[in-house]
Amino acid sequence: MHRSAPRLTRILACAAVPVMLVVAGCSSDSDDKDKKESGSSASASTAPEKKEPTVEPAKFAALPDPCKSITKKTITSLVPEAKSKNGTAATSSDISYRTGCSWNGLDDKGVKGSQYRWLDVGFTRFDSDQALGSGAERARQDFEKQVAKAKDTAGAKKVAEAAANGIGEQATKVTYELTKTSEDFKYATVVARTGNVVVTLTYNGAGYAGAKTPSSEDIVKGAEKAAKEAVAAVSAADAEPSKSADPNGSTTSGGSSGKDDDDSDDKPKSRKTSAHKSSTRKTT
DSSP states (O other): THHHHHHHHHHHHHHHHHHHHHHHHHHHHHHHHHHHHHHHHHHHHSSSOOOOOOOOSSSOOOOEEEOOOOOOOHHHHHSBBBBBBTEEEEEOOTTTTEHHHHHHEEEEEEOOOOEEEEEEEEEEEEEOOOTTTTTHHOOOHHHHHHHHHTOTTTTHHHHHHHTTTTSSSEEEEEEEEEETTTEEEEEEEEEEEETTTTEEEEEEOOOTTTTOOOOHHHHHHHHHHHHHHHHHHHHHHHHOOSOOOOSSSSOOOOOSSSSTTTTTGGGGOOOGGGGGGGSSSOOO
């Protein structure tokens, strides 16, 4: 009887060992799993977040005063008898993004007739936008639209398109003819892009009362000269923003459309010349 007690104790002790091992094993597996999960969570939290690529900043933040973008000397040369050497500003809801100016005049040559000239320049600026793209890319898209618009001018004849070298980062000239007020007009529209700004300049002319119609070459040459000055004015305005158009000033410009149909300044007004003594030609 005395021997049975120690034997029972040993049996109970041996029986308890597997239970402890099982519990220890379960505890160990659970700890390993928790460590793995916490480790993966930590690595996930420290992983860098993916960011969308940022668009290129816009090059120009301001536009020039459109009526000062072309020199007085050039205006006098291209529009000899301009009604206003200071130009006529177009209307705009926001001149920090869209501006424009035009000049027109009828040069009376007496018995040799009269020469009419019209010049218009427009500027459109685009900001960079994460959703819409960089200002330069948006300007490229508008550049193509303005070229297409000039080529699609209503009533235009002999339409031709060619590169205009040396004007901004890209430039195209569109030439065509229009018959208005019973006279043949020669047109040249230069569309240029510099950075995030599109410049659209149109120059046209006609001869009245027997005067010769200006040559297409002279009209193109004048348009390119004025366009170079307008593009240079964009860089100058950005370098000296205080001299650019005042956003709080009088409203100006919606930019040039490359068409004269909507601008009354493109139509010479009635005027008597010595060649018209017998009858007065009205032009509108």
